[in-house]
Amino acid sequence: MINRVFPKVSLKVHYVKLILLLAISGTAMAQGHGPLYGLQTPTLAKGGVDLNVAGMSLGTETETSYMLRYLFSYGITEDLQVNLTTPTMIERLENAPRTRGNSNMPANGDIEASLWYRFFSNAFGVGKRFESTAILGVSAPTDDVRGQVNVGNSIHAAISTGYASRTWYGWIGGGYQYYFEKDGEQLGDLPYASAVVGYRPNIFMGDYPKPDWRIFIESLAEFPGDNKFDGQPDFSDSRSTKVLVGPSFLGLYGAWGISFGAMFPVVQDLTPGTVKEKYRIAINLSYWL
């Protein structure tokens, strides 16, 4: 695989661009009231609708992506939720790392439909509950080639479990994305795991309908497999290892939610030809109908 060289544009310009785009779009949506990047568990109320817009950016050593993403979620029951998410790619990465935007959104230009099933829930106190959710999704790409490899449809499955209270939150989970072969080429698969801890300080313990803020420390471990492509001398079947950590913030007010955060790589043990990441940033806005 060949790493292309792209013209360098100052990071400042990219930030301004992203902020402007988000401002113009008016809404950037969150996936819900959990973490920004990690797997989570909450599902919508029966008949509940959640509309989301997200602005995401991923910076590598050589280039930066910008994407707006829209998400529609509907609660079939209080434990079963269907989601559909579509992207507007503003700037794609030629050599995109395989990752996910979050539990509900791909990080690249895929259209994804998914089903969330909260198969376990134990509300055991005021504001307190344990719950576990399984996710199954299917994706179709909006690009033909990603990282010089033909990109096909994919499936995504994940499972997460977590604890929520009025003060502390925690989720752990794991997932797997598998890309199908297209015209003899195939993107590598993506096993990953996430762990999130959240806290809401006393100052934000005001009762509903006062605003409600919380902070999360999120971590992701990703193990993307190598791509298969034409002219490959020898498929090594090796995997990269990436660990990312970062903060995110979630503010909720009535039917509205805003979250924003960033992740930074702390471990990047990459197979040859895989591009190094520098950061991921995202902002989301949610509206519950």
Added chain:
Amino acid sequence: MKKIKIMVIIGILGIGTVSGQITKVDQEVYGMDCAPCAYGLERGLKKMDGLQEVRVSLNDGKAYLGLADENKLTLRSIQEEVKKNGFSAKKAEVTIMGNATKEDDQWFIETDNERFAVSQDTPVELIQKLTAGKTSVSGTVQDEEDDNLSEQWVILLSKIE
């Protein structure tokens, strides 16, 4: 004769109207941790016919409900709305205007749609105040399994009007 006619007409018109109902519910809710959770529950409850006041408190974990003078709402429908929002409805403090009846030494308070068995743990002095017929009582309705709700409840009385 005229008075009797008027009474008959009033009696006929009165058929089908509500004669017993819950007038106030402070419903305990477990598992509700965020503003959109409270918003969703508040909105769902406000859609129910017969509710005059709805206030949801995250910190208390409660929905405070004031019901219309004449309503056909049931505690079951309120708890089902809580469940529909993904939470667990626990005990409820209620005020009921209903009919007190006694069967085999067991007191019941009945509304049009539900029946509340007076708990044996109710203080004796309160039970002694009960008389058959229309009454207004307050008390705590014991928690029932969310998946197994019926029109039968157990209430621990705290006050008889």
